[in-house]
Amino acid sequence: MAILNITYNGLSADYPVPLDDKIADRDVRRIAVELVRSGGVPGLQIANLSERAFDNYVIDRFGPRAGQRIYLRPKVPFGAGARR
């Protein structure tokens, strides 16, 4: 069992989910969209949440494989990139 933490719309909530420890990032994002749509995450229900709501989010994983904590948070890099 893993604990998935989702931060969205000013709220941060934990949700215990039976996830494979090797679950891909894209699948974590997809599951998070479904959880938020269905109201599975306490205090965070958005029925019409976009499929792409978490496209610009990253996943941090902590702890042992069993009981892993998975954080879905917004990415925060900035950068000028190559000069235009």
Add this chain to the structure above:
Amino acid sequence: MHQGEVCFLIGRGGAILWSDASNSAVLLPDSRARWEAIWERRAELEEIAHSHPLGPRAFSSEDETTMEALTSALGRPLRFSVVAPEGMIARQEGRNVRVGEEPWWAALLRLASGMTRARPRPRAGRPRAPRRR
């Protein structure tokens, strides 16, 4: 002088709440510590500023997607800004505005980034007549 991108979290009254820096003049990589600093200070956070030591005075595509992600996570709009050699630009209420009178911390952000402010270009116009002696 070494140049690197720098990020400031700005609170009420222009207070610098937190900062971090990169070794690169064109990139401030993703950082969980930066995200935690933003989340922990969200109640007092008003603006997130970063530098483009080599320019441009514009938001990059990386900046755009990061601003979008942060706005959705925090659930409220923030002011974002870029400080570059040629000046400062801010995104406020969905619009980009040139910042004429820079806040006090912009000079500090330039200094920390190893950046100097570019001198304004002379305006195009009629050439002046040579002085008579």
